[in-house]
Amino acid sequence: MLIQWYPGHMHKAKKALKDILSRIDIFIEVLDARIPFSSANPMLATICGSKPCIKVLNKSDLADSDITKEWHYFLEHERNVKSISLTTEDPNRTFCILELCNKILLRRSQSIKNIQALIMGIPNSGKSTLINILAKRDIACTGDEPAVTKVQQRIKLKQGIVLIDTPGMLWPNLRNINIGYRLAITGAIRETAFDNIEIACYAISYFRQRYPKLIKKRYNLARLIGDELEILEDIGVKRGCFRVGGKVDFERISKILITDFRSMMLGSITLETPGMIKNELAECLNIKAR
Numbered sequence: 001m002l003i004q005w006y007p008g009h010m011h012k013a014k015k016a017l018k019d020i021l022s023r024i025d026i027f028i029e030v031l032d033a034r035i036p037f038s039s040a041n042p043m044l045a046t047i048c049g050s051k052p053c054i055k056v057l058n059k060s061d062l063a064d065s066d067i068t069k070e071w072h073y074f075l076e077h078e079r080n081v082k083s084i085s086l087t088t089e090d091p092n093r094t095f096c097i098l099e100l101c102n103k104i105l106l107r108r109s110q111s112i113k114n115i116q117a118l119i120m121g122i123p124n125s126g127k128s129t130l131i132n133i134l135a136k137r138d139i140a141c142t143g144d145e146p147a148v149t150k151v152q153q154r155i156k157l158k159q160g161i162v163l164i165d166t167p168g169m170l171w172p173n174l175r176n177i178n179i180g181y182r183l184a185i186t187g188a189i190r191e192t193a194f195d196n197i198e199i200a201c202y203a204i205s206y207f208r209q210r211y212p213k214l215i216k217k218r219y220n221l222a223r224l225i226g227d228e229l230e231i232l233e234d235i236g237v238k239r240g241c242f243r244v245g246g247k248v249d250f251e252r253i254s255k256i257l258i259t260d261f262r263s264m265m266l267g268s269i270t271l272e273t274p275g276m277i278k279n280e281l282a283e284c285l286n287i288k289a290r
């Protein structure tokens with residue numbers, strides 16, 4: 001699925017980001033732990049240059065903890081990158097990020113006075129929430145929908161670190177269509193920019209492969225029979241989700257499935273593993289070479 005949602009403030013935010021890059025000491029990319037690859041900025045290495053970057057696997061409470069471990073291992077192979085899992089379930093741990101900033105910059109013999117830390121990431125990954133925890137007050141607007149933050153905001157912490165909150169940004173990833181689907185399932189794209197039934201079917205095709213027990217348990221299904229649309233129909237029947245006339249309301253049951261995933265009613269699920277991504281990237285290269 002190609003992402004067709006680039007609101008005007010996102011273009012402005014990209015320009016505003018370029019304007020301050022030279023003054024940044026450290027980058028903090030807030031990834032969604034359920035989609036550490038799809039939520040990553042493909043231009044990050046170019047943006048950071050030789051400066052250090054901390055990759056936060058945020059919302060780790062929603063992700064599959066075994067796969068989160070695999071992602072840490074994978075991410076720390078990148079140059080100048082450290083990774084850390086965070087969740088609002090354990091706000092005290094969030095403060096480790098300040099220690100990590102100090103440690104990394106001290107190791108580079110850089111002054112740790114007035115560190116400028118840029119917080120970046122896709123919409124809805126939890127950037128502003130993380131800043132509010134660190135600032136110990138609700139200084140940045142947050143909300144459970146993408147594109148809450150529209151302009152940059154600077155927050156000076158007592159510890160001498162200036163955090164720069166930025167609006168969530170997306171990049172066209174034309175080669176790997178899976179990225180758009182995963183961003184839509186997790187809530188990084190406005191609902192009006194995608195088809196709920198298409199997204200629900202994509203989610204079912206993944207869940208039936210990787211988490212069949214969770215989906216069977218949630219919807220009380222003995223077996224997962226037929227194609228994705230048929231399974232969606234079975235779920236609709238089990239949930240009594242009918243339109244006038246007795247047919248399953250596919251739109252409504254799709255929204256229920258997506259909401260169940262986002263609110264963890266299905267369980268802890270990660271939508272991509274490092275192994276899957278390696279295969280997808282190889283496939284994209286093959287298509288390009290053909």
Ligand SMILES: Nc1nc2c(ncn2[C@@H]2O[C@H](COP(=O)(O)OP(=O)(O)OP(=O)(O)O)[C@@H](O)[C@H]2O)c(=O)[nH]1
Pocket residue numbers: 058059060061062086087088089121122123124125126127128129130141142143144145146147148149150166167168169
């Ligand atoms: N379950 C869970 N939810 C979280 C976590 N962190 C943030 N959230 C929720 O995610 C939603 C988005 O959080 P924000 O901080 O507004 O996200 P943002 O990245 O600033 O979003 P934009 O400004 O739109 O780019 C809010 O409903 C938060 O409560 C987390 O660790 N776990």
Ligand SMILES: [Mg+2]
Pocket residue numbers: 127128129141142148149166167168
């Ligand atoms: Mg925000």
